[in-house]
Structure formats: C-alpha cells, structure tokens
Amino acid sequence: MIRAGIVGGTGYTGVELLRLLLPHPEVEVAVITSRAEAGQRVDAHFPNLRGYGDLCYTPPDLAELDTLDVVFFATPHGVAMDHAPGLLAKGVRVIDLGADFRLADAGLFARWYGMAHRAPEALAEARYGLPEYYRKQVGEARLVANPGCYPTAVILGFAPLLAEGLLEDGGLIADCKSGVSGAGRAARVDLIFPEVADSVNAYGVSGHRHRPEIEAVLSDIRGSGLELQFTPHLMPMIRGIHATLYGQLRRPLSDAALQDLFARRYAGEPFVDVMPFGSHPATRSVRGANVCRIALHQPRPGRVVILSVIDNLVKGAAGQAVQNMNRMFSLPEEMGLAHIALLP
Amino acid sequence: MIRAGIVGGTGYTGVELLRLLLPHPEVEVAVITSRAEAGQRVDAHFPNLRGYGDLCYTPPDLAELDTLDVVFFATPHGVAMDHAPGLLAKGVRVIDLGADFRLADAGLFARWYGMAHRAPEALAEARYGLPEYYRKQVGEARLVANPGCYPTAVILGFAPLLAEGLLEDGGLIADCKSGVSGAGRAARVDLIFPEVADSVNAYGVSGHRHRPEIEAVLSDIRGSGLELQFTPHLMPMIRGIHATLYGQLRRPLSDAALQDLFARRYAGEPFVDVMPFGSHPATRSVRGANVCRIALHQPRPGRVVILSVIDNLVKGAAGQAVQNMNRMFSLPEEMGLAHIALLP
Amino acid sequence: MIRAGIVGGTGYTGVELLRLLLPHPEVEVAVITSRAEAGQRVDAHFPNLRGYGDLCYTPPDLAELDTLDVVFFATPHGVAMDHAPGLLAKGVRVIDLGADFRLADAGLFARWYGMAHRAPEALAEARYGLPEYYRKQVGEARLVANPGCYPTAVILGFAPLLAEGLLEDGGLIADCKSGVSGAGRAARVDLIFPEVADSVNAYGVSGHRHRPEIEAVLSDIRGSGLELQFTPHLMPMIRGIHATLYGQLRRPLSDAALQDLFARRYAGEPFVDVMPFGSHPATRSVRGANVCRIALHQPRPGRVVILSVIDNLVKGAAGQAVQNMNRMFSLPEEMGLAHIALLP
Amino acid sequence: MIRAGIVGGTGYTGVELLRLLLPHPEVEVAVITSRAEAGQRVDAHFPNLRGYGDLCYTPPDLAELDTLDVVFFATPHGVAMDHAPGLLAKGVRVIDLGADFRLADAGLFARWYGMAHRAPEALAEARYGLPEYYRKQVGEARLVANPGCYPTAVILGFAPLLAEGLLEDGGLIADCKSGVSGAGRAARVDLIFPEVADSVNAYGVSGHRHRPEIEAVLSDIRGSGLELQFTPHLMPMIRGIHATLYGQLRRPLSDAALQDLFARRYAGEPFVDVMPFGSHPATRSVRGANVCRIALHQPRPGRVVILSVIDNLVKGAAGQAVQNMNRMFSLPEEMGLAHIALLP
Known part of the structure; x- marks a missing residue:
C-alpha cells in the first residue's frame, strides 16, 4: 500500500483527491492537513465522504509527512516549493497540484506569479505530469508538476x-x-x-x-x-x-x-x-x-x-494527479480511475 | 455472472442503470432495448459511456429476454405489466423501475394511472423494493416493484x-x-x-x-x-x-x-x-x-x-434497483454501489 | 422631486433600489453612501447602471443626509438604529430595509439579533411597511420598517x-x-x-x-x-x-x-x-x-x-420600499413600479 | 397610437415583444395570433403579463392584420415571406424577427434555409434592421429584416x-x-x-x-x-x-x-x-x-x-424590433426601451 498525504485538503482539489484515493486499492490516505480545520473530521467538511473512514485534518507536520510514500500538494502557489525539497530529501515523492513547478523557467514563474522561485533545484528536477506526452519522465520522476x-x-x-x-x-x-x-x-x-x-x-x-x-x-x-x-x-x-x-x-x-x-x-x-x-x-x-x-x-x-x-477537477487536477501517482509507483495507469461520467 | 437486460434504455434511469451495471463485477448487460434507437450504439446516445463496451440498442425481443437472469424495466407505466408475467413464467426475475407494481391495490392503480391493471397475478406476487423495510421479501421475490x-x-x-x-x-x-x-x-x-x-x-x-x-x-x-x-x-x-x-x-x-x-x-x-x-x-x-x-x-x-x-436517479431509481438485484441474487447488497457522491 | 439617499449602496438591495429609483419620475437619488467604495462610480460597481447618470459613492455624511427628504437604509442590522433618530429629528423620513425596526418588541429583537436595541423611541414610532395591511399607518409614518x-x-x-x-x-x-x-x-x-x-x-x-x-x-x-x-x-x-x-x-x-x-x-x-x-x-x-x-x-x-x-429583491425588499415611499409622500402607490416580470 | 400586431405570439420573442410593447406609450397591441392557442388569454400562457390587459390569441386572419399599422412576425422562417407582400400592398409595415428577409441573396437563402424564397420582390425592398449601421434605410423602410x-x-x-x-x-x-x-x-x-x-x-x-x-x-x-x-x-x-x-x-x-x-x-x-x-x-x-x-x-x-x-431576446430580437419600429414611425428611437438590466 502506498501511504499518501494531502497538504491543503479543504479545497476542491482536496476533496476530489479523497473521492479518488479513498477507494483506490493500493493507497492509504494517512494524512490530510489543514491548519484552519485541524482536529475536524474531513466528512464534517465534505459530507459526501460520510461512511468512507474517519479521517481528520491535522496541522501540517513535516516529521509526519516525511514518513509517507507520496505527498500531494493541493495548495495555492508558493507552498509546495517550500516543502518539496525536504520531502524529496527524505525519499518522499511529491505531486504538486499547484503551479510551483509547472514553469521550468524560474524567471517566467517570477514574472507571472509575482514571487521569486525559492526551490530552483527542485524545479530543475520536476517533470510535467501530462502522461500522454511525458509518460517516461513521469515514471522516473520524484517530483511531478501536475498541469493546470x-x-x-x-x-x-x-x-x-x-x-x-x-x-x-x-x-x-x-x-x-x-x-x-x-x-x-x-x-x-x-x-x-x-x-x-x-x-x-x-x-x-x-x-x-x-x-x-x-x-x-x-x-x-x-x-x-x-x-x-x-x-x-x-x-x-x-x-x-x-x-x-x-x-x-x-x-x-x-x-x-x-x-x-x-x-x-x-x-x-x-x-x-x-x-x-x-x-x-x-x-x-x-x-x-x-x-x-x-x-x-x-x-x-x-x-x-x-x-x-x-x-x-479530474483530468484537469485530481484525476491526473492520481494517474501520475500510478505511473510513479509502477501501477497500472487506470487503477482507481474507472469512473463513468455522471450524465445527466 | 448475472445476465441482465434493460427494457427502455434511452431515458435517464436507463443510462443510470448502465453506469452502475457496466462496472458491476457480477453482471453482464446482455441486452438493452429501444424500439426508436434499435441498431444504434448506446454510447452514441450517451457519450459518457464511451469506452465501456459496444452495447447497441435492440428492438424488444421476448425470446431474447427469456434467456436472461433478470430484466429491468425502465419504461413508462403500462409496459412492464404486459411483459412481466411471461418473463416470470420463464424463470426470469423482473425489476420494474416504473409504477406498474408499486400499488398493491389494483383499484388504486386504476384510479391514479388511468388504466386497468392487466397483470393482477403478477401484481399479487410483486414485492416493494425498499430493502430497508422489506429486505426479506425482496430476497425471496421474483418480481420487485422499485419504489418511486x-x-x-x-x-x-x-x-x-x-x-x-x-x-x-x-x-x-x-x-x-x-x-x-x-x-x-x-x-x-x-x-x-x-x-x-x-x-x-x-x-x-x-x-x-x-x-x-x-x-x-x-x-x-x-x-x-x-x-x-x-x-x-x-x-x-x-x-x-x-x-x-x-x-x-x-x-x-x-x-x-x-x-x-x-x-x-x-x-x-x-x-x-x-x-x-x-x-x-x-x-x-x-x-x-x-x-x-x-x-x-x-x-x-x-x-x-x-x-x-x-x-x-440512484437511491430513487437505478441504484435502488441494483441494490434489489443484489439482494434477489444473494450478493452483498453494496456490490457495485460504492460510489462516493460527486461534490462539488 | 423627492431627494433621496441610500445608505449602504453596494449590496443587492442597494442596486435594486437604484434600478427602481433612477427612472422614478418624482425621485432624485442625491446621495448613495459606501465607506469602502467612496469615490467610485456606482456604475463601475454595477455595470447594468451604465448610461443612467454618474452617481458616485460617498462616505456616510450625516450633515448631507440631513438635507434629504428620505433616506433608505440598505444596511446590515444595527446601522439604521444609530442614524434614524437624528434624521427624524431633522425631518427626514426613513425607510429601513434592514431588520432594526421590524420587531416592535425590543426584547424580542435583542434575543434574535444578539444586540440591545439602541433606539427604543424610534422603534416605538416605526410602522411595519406592508401597505396591504398597514396602508394608513405607512401613509402617516416618518419611519418605516420594510418587511423581510x-x-x-x-x-x-x-x-x-x-x-x-x-x-x-x-x-x-x-x-x-x-x-x-x-x-x-x-x-x-x-x-x-x-x-x-x-x-x-x-x-x-x-x-x-x-x-x-x-x-x-x-x-x-x-x-x-x-x-x-x-x-x-x-x-x-x-x-x-x-x-x-x-x-x-x-x-x-x-x-x-x-x-x-x-x-x-x-x-x-x-x-x-x-x-x-x-x-x-x-x-x-x-x-x-x-x-x-x-x-x-x-x-x-x-x-x-x-x-x-x-x-x-423587489416585493421582498426594494420594490416594497419604493411602494412605501410613494405612500409616505402621497404619490400613487404604483408610481415607478410598473415593471413587467422578465420571463424567461 | 400605432396599432400593432404580432404573428406567432407563443414563443420567447413573442412574449418579449409584449413585455416591451404593452407599456409603450405610442403603441396599442391590437392583435396577437396563434393557431394553437387561439381563444386563450395571453397571460394564461405567460403569467408575467397578468395585470397588463386581457389580450387573447386569435387565429391568423389576414383581413384583420390588413387594418394595422405594423405587423411583427415572430415566426419560424418561411411564414413571413408568404404574408409580407399582401400586408405591404395594404400599406401595413412589416418587421420580421425571423430569417426570411435577412439574406438579400435569394440563392444564399435557399442554400442555408433549404427552401426557395417565395417573395423575391419583398426581399428586394427589405432593409436590414440594424439602426447603428442602416439607420436611414430603416427610417424609410416598409419591410425590415430584424437581425439574428x-x-x-x-x-x-x-x-x-x-x-x-x-x-x-x-x-x-x-x-x-x-x-x-x-x-x-x-x-x-x-x-x-x-x-x-x-x-x-x-x-x-x-x-x-x-x-x-x-x-x-x-x-x-x-x-x-x-x-x-x-x-x-x-x-x-x-x-x-x-x-x-x-x-x-x-x-x-x-x-x-x-x-x-x-x-x-x-x-x-x-x-x-x-x-x-x-x-x-x-x-x-x-x-x-x-x-x-x-x-x-x-x-x-x-x-x-x-x-x-x-x-x-432584447437587442438580439424584440428590443431591436421595437427600436426599428420607433425609427420607421419617426418616434424617438429610445421610446419604450429604457429598461435597466436586471442585476443580479
């Protein structure tokens, strides 16, 4: 089982990650962090998850994240770049659903996001998580930038x-x-x-x-x-x-x-x-x-x-992140992603 | 594997049955009928199903339905009552998502639906498919009236x-x-x-x-x-x-x-x-x-x-129908029904 | 011409008052206040008003409000009660679209709104602005509590x-x-x-x-x-x-x-x-x-x-307020309120 | 007063024409036709119009339309072309909200609308009712093609x-x-x-x-x-x-x-x-x-x-039609069109 963590789990990509990961046969969501909601049950926040475990939000705790296999960042830009290098150093794989590692050019990042990039080495090793075009790179990556x-x-x-x-x-x-x-x-x-x-x-x-x-x-x-x-x-x-x-x-x-x-x-x-x-x-x-x-x-x-x-929220965010995770951990890319679209 | 048929598969309960049954581990959808769309691919009609098989609509054919294990009627009232007795006689179980067998009192049915009930014997053996209150009856039923x-x-x-x-x-x-x-x-x-x-x-x-x-x-x-x-x-x-x-x-x-x-x-x-x-x-x-x-x-x-x-469309129709089917075939009631609600 | 003011003009009842009052044949909207938007054009905020004058938000200024004929409060509860008594003393009529004067019983107000009523005399003379049941009282009122x-x-x-x-x-x-x-x-x-x-x-x-x-x-x-x-x-x-x-x-x-x-x-x-x-x-x-x-x-x-x-927003707020104003100023109750509903 | 008729008054452009014309100070809506709803009150069909007169649908009657000053066609293509020539001959002005007279080239019309044009002379004299570019022509027109x-x-x-x-x-x-x-x-x-x-x-x-x-x-x-x-x-x-x-x-x-x-x-x-x-x-x-x-x-x-x-439905249909009518009858172009947009 892959032990996964989600940093910033109160937004829409967070709840969508949970919808996909909680039933994923090879994943255990061990940690989901939120400073604001720490101590609260996740399903009190997102009642669609009632009946799928008793996960609670915890405050971000690096020591705990360090023990995981993979950490998903579902955070605004500027957060993942501060934590990714440390996690990578501990052998934790990182998938950033935010924008920190999408632009390989740090100057371009600074211009469009209004802040200097604070993790240029991590940026250099990040791979763009669009498996249809970067399948091999994703498979070998420790750090994946999930596309916008x-x-x-x-x-x-x-x-x-x-x-x-x-x-x-x-x-x-x-x-x-x-x-x-x-x-x-x-x-x-x-x-x-x-x-x-x-x-x-x-x-x-x-x-x-x-x-x-x-x-x-x-x-x-x-x-x-x-x-x-x-x-x-x-x-x-x-x-x-x-x-x-x-x-x-x-x-x-x-x-x-x-x-x-x-x-x-x-x-x-x-x-x-x-x-x-x-x-x-x-x-x-x-x-x-x-x-x-x-x-x-x-x-x-x-x-x-x-x-x-x-x-x-799926192919444009959480679903693609799980697809990337599957790839990074050598699982079948479709695993846990067989949902038929809801129509009507 | 349960060989299932759907009569009247172009409406919302039809497509929802497919969403639930196509990935169901113990069911094969063998037939889906539609007079109007006969010969057409189901996923041409409902593109959310693209990639989940090549089911095509067929005209209703009793001989073919007779070979199945279970037939779901996703039809307006007045249809299931004409076909259920024949199917039951052949040992096919029937789940009617329409209204034909919901009112045990044929007079009440006639008053509210504006037509005489044409299958009173079947009506007598029909069970109301609300497992939370009629679990035992559903388990033994050959004909289930799926609740409104x-x-x-x-x-x-x-x-x-x-x-x-x-x-x-x-x-x-x-x-x-x-x-x-x-x-x-x-x-x-x-x-x-x-x-x-x-x-x-x-x-x-x-x-x-x-x-x-x-x-x-x-x-x-x-x-x-x-x-x-x-x-x-x-x-x-x-x-x-x-x-x-x-x-x-x-x-x-x-x-x-x-x-x-x-x-x-x-x-x-x-x-x-x-x-x-x-x-x-x-x-x-x-x-x-x-x-x-x-x-x-x-x-x-x-x-x-x-x-x-x-x-x-789920607990109010297709999902409950699958829940009833699971019960009728002694499968775990939750089988194929573990979808987490889509929020937002 | 009635010179009217609106206190708190950045919410929905504010813009709706403007939609009704700007074309009203007997009203001139002389003042619209907003602390946050002071100096901004109203139609920069609500572009549907472009072409209907160049009204700008001003900071709330009691001296200016004192010169008006009527002031509408489109504010959260607790605001109108602080300003109404002064305005009434200057002969300005007041229509409160908030809740400050709806409950004649100050104790009831305190219980439900979590604050003591700070203008009990004004409360005593306020009339409930539902003309269909309090037409005479509204006609004679200086202070009208517009219903919820x-x-x-x-x-x-x-x-x-x-x-x-x-x-x-x-x-x-x-x-x-x-x-x-x-x-x-x-x-x-x-x-x-x-x-x-x-x-x-x-x-x-x-x-x-x-x-x-x-x-x-x-x-x-x-x-x-x-x-x-x-x-x-x-x-x-x-x-x-x-x-x-x-x-x-x-x-x-x-x-x-x-x-x-x-x-x-x-x-x-x-x-x-x-x-x-x-x-x-x-x-x-x-x-x-x-x-x-x-x-x-x-x-x-x-x-x-x-x-x-x-x-x-109309009969439930701004429209009823204009109806009350018409009544208070002895104008035909329908004046400026002949809009046909938008369907579809 | 301009005596106006509407042919085909049960669709959205029809009800929108009524919303604009019923309060228009220079227009009396004398006739509104509908074969299907003949005899029915218009406000039974469109309850937003309750309180604005007792107009009833009548079957299309050319003799009656002939007595009007202007007829609006709010019909599918192919209807106005059959009636416009006769009305023009009687001195009735025509505004077609459909497509019959929008394409000056009859061949182009036939290609895109799948029918030959049956009123080529009328087509030749029709003017495109976009006053911002064809103001003079609209002012002199007897027949206006209201733009799509x-x-x-x-x-x-x-x-x-x-x-x-x-x-x-x-x-x-x-x-x-x-x-x-x-x-x-x-x-x-x-x-x-x-x-x-x-x-x-x-x-x-x-x-x-x-x-x-x-x-x-x-x-x-x-x-x-x-x-x-x-x-x-x-x-x-x-x-x-x-x-x-x-x-x-x-x-x-x-x-x-x-x-x-x-x-x-x-x-x-x-x-x-x-x-x-x-x-x-x-x-x-x-x-x-x-x-x-x-x-x-x-x-x-x-x-x-x-x-x-x-x-x-307004600048894209009924409002532009009224604007054209105003122009054709030498009224101020804005007359009856001063509605402030409904926001929110």
Missing part, C-alpha cells in the same frame, strides 16, 4: 497537429470556457451564486497565468517556440472545461486524414477519447471522469477547429 | 417514527423538492431550460401519483391506515430530492431520544446515513451515490422536522 | 384566512424556498456557485430571525397570538421566494369560497395577484416585478395549501 | 474596425456563447434542463445559418467580401450572448487609438455602450435591456480581442 486545468485541455487538443508541424504560426487561438470550481473554494464576492449564475463573461483576456504554461509545453512538444492567444471565460456551471481551439493548416489535409492523425496519436491512451469527426462533446460527458474527449472540425479547407473537454 | 423517487425519500424519513407509533395522525406533511431529471427524458416544452432554470414552482399540489404509494407503504409499516399531505416542487437542478417532513409527536421526546431512535433503526444499513441532530443535508452530498441522508430537528417541543435527501 | 422577504410572502399568503379566524392553531407551516440573493452580496464560501448550484438544502430549521417577525405580524393581523413553523430552504436560483403554506380550516369551506375570500381581500391591490384556484405560480413569473402572486389549493377537505411567490 | 441574435453581437463588435479597413483578411473569428432561449420555445429533448444545465458544448461548428448573414452584412459595411469563422456554443443560461471576436490589425494601433475609434463610432448611439478598455462585460449586465456592451483588448500588439454582449 486549461493547459491540459488545450495541450491535448493542439499537440497532435503541432507535433507534426502542421499548423501555421500566428493564428493559434484557445478560446476556453470553465466552470466555477476552477477558481477554487474561496470566499470571494465575485464567485457567489448571484454574481455568476445565468451569466457568462471573459476574464484575464490581456494575460492569464496558464498562457505561458501552455506556450512552454506546446513549444517543447513541437520543438520550437510558439505563441498563442488564450481567452478564458467563466461559465455558470460547477465543473468542466471546454476548449475551442483554432488553427490554420500549413498544407491541405482531408477531414479523414485529420481524424486519422488524432486517432493514431491517442490509440491506446486510456484517458483520451477521440470522438467521430464533426462531434460536439459536452462537458457533462466527462463530469467526474478522468478523460479528455476531443472532436475535430474543418469548417473551411485549412481552418481547423478542435473541441477538447475535460472535468477541470 | 419521492416515496423512497419520504418513507425512509417518516418510517422510524411511524413504526413506533410516535406521530399524531392528521398533521403529516411531506414538502418535497425535486430536480428536473425526475420528470424523465422527454420532449416537453415545460421542461426546457429557459422554462425551468432560475425558478421554482410547485406542481400537482391537488394530487400526485406518489401520494397513494407513500400512504400505502407507510400505512403498512405502521400497521394502520394514514393520510399525509404531499406537495412536490420542481427545482432548477438536475438530480436530487429534498424531502422536508413535518410531524407532531404523540408524546414528548428529547432531541437525543429522537436521534437515538433513528440511529438505532438504521444502524447497519449501508445506504441510510443518519446525520448529527440538527444537520442540514444538501442534495449535492448524495449526487451520484446510492444513499439517503437524514437529519432531525425539533424546533419546538413535539414539532419534528425530518430532512431526507437522495439522488432521485 | 420571507415575511412578505408568508404574511400575504396566510393573512386573509387568519384575519377571518378560519385557521386552526397549531398546524401552521411555512415551508419556504429562496434564491441565493436573499443572503446578500457577501464574500462567504458557502454562497459561492459550486457550493450552491445544482443542489438544495434547508437551513436555520431550528430557528430563523424571520419567524418571530412573521408570528408577530400575523398575530397582530389576527388579533391574538399564534405560532407557526418556518423552514427556509436555499435554492439554486438568483432571485425569488416560493412560500408553500399549510393550514387546517376551522370549518368547511368550498374551493370557490376560499378563492372568493382571497379575491375580495386583494381586489384593488395593485401588487397582489390572486391567480385562478389550483394554479402553480412560478417564481420566474415575478422576476423583477413588485408583485406577489398567490394560488390556493385544497387537496383534501379542510387542508389548505397556499402558494405565494415574490421576487425577494 | 448572433449577427447583432458580432457585427456591432467587428464593424468599426472593418469599416476602417483595419483588420487582416483570413483571421476573423467569432467564438460565440449563447443562452438557451436563443433556440426558441420548442419541445426538444436536447433543450430540456437536465441535458443543458451544468454543461457547455459547441454546436453547428461546421456551418450555422448566422454565418452567411454576418459575412454578408460585414462585407457590405466594409465594402468588400470577407469570410469569418463562426463557432456558436450553448451555455447553461437563459438569456444572453457573449461574442468573443478575434482579429489581426493591418497596422499597429495603440490601445488608446483602438478605444477612441470605437468610442467615436458609437458616440451618441443610445444602445451601444463602449466600456473602458480592458473591461470584461458579463451578459448579466444587459439582461432585459436593449443594449450591446463592447470592450476591447489587445493582449499582444496587433492581436485584437473584442468582447460584445447582448440579451439575445
């Missing part, structure tokens, strides 16, 4: 074409729509129901922290630098990301060839579903499931539209 | 007090709030999003088919006839029933005694969760899970308020 | 029967469902979209501040003390209250007689709509409008169910 | 830059998000609440009827043909369109110059609101109001993102 939710949907959608050098520079656009849980479980007026329900708006159009992450990873996959436009929108829904991706082909490609390229790239991938050409995946088709569904369109020759949907 | 969604929530909430003779006649009120999926997957103008979203209304206040079902079962549990008021409301949510139950105690009972009565009654029940006294269960705490959460209040001495929540 | 949202819906629904002595004591139940805006515009985790959407729960079942208000006013209308059970529920909708009211008739009354009683009582009332017997009013039918729609049911002889719906 | 909802939002957003020749060909993208009321009030399974709520999906990505309309009008405004990509998405909200528009500048333009261009273009327009540069308009800021709010972004030099929001 938007980046997961965008990268999985764009990468097959970019990896083959098939898209023009300059016209890449990711118009993304997210459910509100992506903003976290925070006491913010702009997130309360009457502010968000029955309405749609864009945000961060001039710049969002997930853009440099997407650009860096896609540049790495393609093998040369690229820029894209990224526009996030807030939707009146709880979970889900819908990425609508626009690109211009460098050379003509039939619909069938396009479809074939994606089908081949993701054949055998347990968590990427290439739907029939011309489909319109709905975010509800992945609600609660660790899957990314992708559909392709070519409304006019050369103009490709890729639709990519995930559940931001 | 409202009745499940109301009966589980009221029954402990009524069984002990602790509530006055005459003041029993069940004020119930339901998500829209309870109305089924039907092309009705009054169910489209702009008609239902961001609004609340009551319906069927003067009379609803679930009232006689509740009254009959609670009368049976108490051992004498009773009447209650039942007011259903439509909520702008997908799944969930919240029953707010009012009763007047016949004799003083402390909060602790009240709590103790429920705790003892449901101790050991895997799918009924008695929360701490004074709790306020939210329907989202049971979303996707086969559980009924109950909380007790006594705002003024003698005035009891019982809050009871379920997911109408 | 739940009390408005419940009182308008129960009062016609209680005033005639037609309901039994002891079985009065108000099961109420409210949109989230009723909780105000506050940075609270339990109000954010992912906590509230697609879910329903009760709250305050053991005791809610609106219960003593309802009991006091209905007792006054009936002429003798009464108790009722009050259960509020939170709905995943922005605006709206749906009150489902239960009572037991003291003597038989036909459906027609029941309907007639309400029709006669509210004939001529511009803001109470008695719908045909057996109707099911939806909250969306009053969205944005200053109206209470009521429908009657008698599912079994003697068992009356009254459905009463309002928009909590 | 998506086209209104997209054209108002793109036109200022295109009219000045400032955008590159080839990279124009309109990624649009719509509330469900845009699909009309139809009994369709795919529109019921459980199918649409808490989910997002694109539709018609390969081709949507509003694309040729947008392309034709923008080509006309620019003075030369253009193509754009148009991707509509269905949002879990009742009303509202959010258009996210992407373009590449032909020559560098500072943010201030960009802002100035829009500010000048729409100065004096009562129903277009250019927000401060870098704003993020939410659809709720226009809920129920006849306004288009626009905000500009330039995330990277030359890459322009224009956000444009409307209420699809």
